[in-house]
Amino acid sequence: MTARRIDGSAVARRVRDDVARGVAELVAAGGTAPGLATVLVGDDPASEVYVRNKRRLSTEAGMVDHHRHLPGDVGQAEAEALLDDLAADPAVSGILLQLPTPRHLDSDALVARIPAEKDVDGLSTLNAGLLAQGRPGLRPCTPAGVMRLLAEHDVDLAGAEAVVVGRSPLVGKPMAQLLLGQHATVTTAHSRTRDLAAVCRRADVLVVAAGIPNLIGADAVKPGATVVDVGIHRGEDGLHGDVRYDEVAEVAGLLTPVPGGVGPMTIAMLLANTLAAARTQQGHDG
Numbered sequence: 001m002t003a004r005r006i007d008g009s010a011v012a013r014r015v016r017d018d019v020a021r022g023v024a025e026l027v028a029a030g031g032t033a034p035g036l037a038t039v040l041v042g043d044d045p046a047s048e049v050y051v052r053n054k055r056r057l058s059t060e061a062g063m064v065d066h067h068r069h070l071p072g073d074v075g076q077a078e079a080e081a082l083l084d085d086l087a088a089d090p091a092v093s094g095i096l097l098q099l100p101t102p103r104h105l106d107s108d109a110l111v112a113r114i115p116a117e118k119d120v121d122g123l124s125t126l127n128a129g130l131l132a133q134g135r136p137g138l139r140p141c142t143p144a145g146v147m148r149l150l151a152e153h154d155v156d157l158a159g160a161e162a163v164v165v166g167r168s169p170l171v172g173k174p175m176a177q178l179l180l181g182q183h184a185t186v187t188t189a190h191s192r193t194r195d196l197a198a199v200c201r202r203a204d205v206l207v208v209a210a211g212i213p214n215l216i217g218a219d220a221v222k223p224g225a226t227v228v229d230v231g232i233h234r235g236e237d238g239l240h241g242d243v244r245y246d247e248v249a250e251v252a253g254l255l256t257p258v259p260g261g262v263g264p265m266t267i268a269m270l271l272a273n274t275l276a277a278a279r280t281q282q283g284h285d286g
């Protein structure tokens with residue numbers, strides 16, 4: 001079998017087009033254009049690229065850019081004060097603190113300054129709790145993007161065996177909860193899991209977010225399974241994921257590439273979250 005390739009770039013473009021239309025409709029209905037405040041602390045080159053792309057695509061969708069850049073040696077109090085200002089600013093619909101922040105900062109305490117209704121990364125304790133309870137809220141962008149890819153490809157989740165590799169608060173944990181919300185039978189595997197390949201082979205839907213290059217090979221994939229690779233690793237010959245694409249493509253039914261799979265979806269869902277936040281704040285979410 002040769003797997004069908006999931007084109008995340010194409011789905012992401014459609015999501016961004018929908019968001020742009022939604023922004024135009026909000027403004028036409030008397031609302032104001034959503035404002036996105038990306039907050040970058042320090043000069044990490046990878047973070048700078050991510051933030052630049054988020055800003056470019058948000059303005060392309062008709063949003064207002066409220067980017068803030070703090071020096072790498074900024075103090076905790078000063079960083080918290082900036083987040084408090086953004087939280088109080090009615091022009092700012094969404095706040096995204098680019099992680100990781102420099103080590104001397106307490107990033108949990110910084111995220112805690114972002115009000116849940118502006119938490120477009122879905123990382124606040126309130127939004128995480130709403131997700132855990134299966135109630136509406138802003139969802140973390142990467143797992144939300146994976147769910148959108150699965151929906152766009154009509155992947156049947158009700159009753160399916162789903163395995164998520166990774167249990168981080170940003171990806172693995174919310175991913176498992178979103179799959180559970182769609183009635184999958186979910187297993188979370190992680191660094192202490194015994195016989196990872198055997199656990200993964202149970203999966204009709206396998207989502208890999210371990211951050212280990214080439215972790216998953218053909219021996220860990222059930223024939224015909226849907227495999228989603230969240231991992232991103234920058235090598236000298238370009239980007240790679242956690243999944244050995246070529247060999248898994250011989251076994252899987254559907255497979256995301258890296259690049260061009262989950263990555264573009266993350267920013268698209270950030271824009272969707274920012275529009276949703278603006279609509280709610282402006283009373284246009286009916």
Ligand code: NAD
Nearest residue numbers: 142166167168171190191209210211230231232262263266
């Ligand atoms: P993390 O390091 O916070 O978490 C990794 C998780 O994988 C942990 O829960 C750990 O238990 C598990 N793990 C580690 N080694 C393992 C092993 N050998 N076997 C099984 N499980 C193992 O990372 P994260 O923030 O969740 O990100 C995971 C990957 O996804 C990274 O490569 C990251 O760059 C990528 N990522 C991509 C996007 C995107 O937009 N595509 C967004 C966020 C993260």
